[in-house]
Amino acid sequence: MRTTISQIAEISGYSPATVDRVLNNRAGVRSRTRDAILQTAHELGYFGPVTDYGSPEVTMDFLLPAGGNTFMLLLRKYIVEEAKGYAGIKPRLHLYEGFNAERLAERLLELEGHTNAVAIVMPDHPLIREAVNRLANGGIHVATLVSDLPSLNKIGYVGIDNRAAGRLAGLLIGRFLREDCEHDVAVFIGFASYRGHEEREMGFRSILSQDYPNLRIRNIVQVNDDRERAYEETQRLLTNKPPAAIYNIGAGNQGIGRALREAGASPVFIAHDLTEATKGMLLDRTLDAVIDQNPRVEAREAIKLLASAIRGSREPSYPPRLQVVFRENIPVV
Secondary structure, X not given: OOOOHHHHHHHHOXXXXXXXXXXXXXXXXXXXXXXHHHHHHHHOOOOOOOOEOOOOOEEEEEEEEOOOOHHHHHHHHHHHHHHOOOEOEEEEEEEEOOOOHHHHHHHHHOOXXXXXXXXXXXXXXXXXXXXXXXXXXXXXXXXXXXXXXXXXXXXXXXXXXXXXXXXXXHHHHHHHOOOXXXXXXXXXXXXXXXXXXXXXXXXXXXXXXXXXXXXXXXEEEXXXXXXXXXXXXXXXXXXXXXXXXXXXXXXXXXHHXXXXXXXXXXXXXXXXXXXXXXXHHHHOOOOOEEEEOOHHHHHHHHHHHHHHHHOOOOOOOOOOOOEEEOHHHOOOO
16 A cells, blocks of 8 residues: 555654645755655655565664653654654664663663664663663664763764753743843753753853853752652742742653642743643743754654664764744644
8 A cells, every 4th residue: 555645744743735745846845854754755665665674673672761751752652653664673662760770781781682773861871881882882783862972882862952952941041031130040950860961951051151140040959850759849949939930951840830830930931842731831821931852853863873874874963953932833733
């Protein structure tokens, strides 16, 4: 059965109308969008047989955090969906609870001899870096996903520039608040061991010190991406001296939002990742802005990167773009 425009639209993340314009070579589509749609169409077999990686089946393993983080839930879903565009590729998801460097390193090493490629969302720790390098040195293609790890023998990183994301958050808060007086800011951190979260904090601090010296980080709160803990910590902050602004680097937005609504508080609130929950908070004005990264794009680009390495070529880097979403420009998906 021939691949349909609707299928290409669903997998690529673009509208059927845009896909139709590209496939019929009509104007009005940006080159990057056109390339992404054509790539998806080729992978789904619209122009002929789908790429087949032969026998035996090619295995890709994805190590991701467990739990209810909405962004990670979407990422898992899209990894499975995007892999369907490649015949012969079998994706396997491995979910880990909490942070135990020894156990995570063991789980990586258990993949030796049993996989062709690995993509990981992992904390930064020497044991984990050593395990990843051992896999890579043994011929397994490794990529980092969402949060990068330094000093790795990897084929690439798929994710946003997290330091730039932190600077963007600082810029937004600086522009929302008056510059002729001082303001206290609270920063919520998911896991300090995630390099991506650390880089967001670094970028945030950097732009505040450079351009907004009237903003003072009064509270640093680590909530381990736990919604209930974020709720409790927000309640505690509001009973003392409420901050003028909150920047949430990781997950837990729903907990923060619930505490703010219950207290009738309305600090400037900037968070990450557009989900159904954060859309609702934008609409009721609990959130002022969301810095978004597209999990479908990241899943697609990770699979393309690993697939190209397996077949002996190299996929050009395509870092997902940062997008700021306000109440008035929530995209239709």
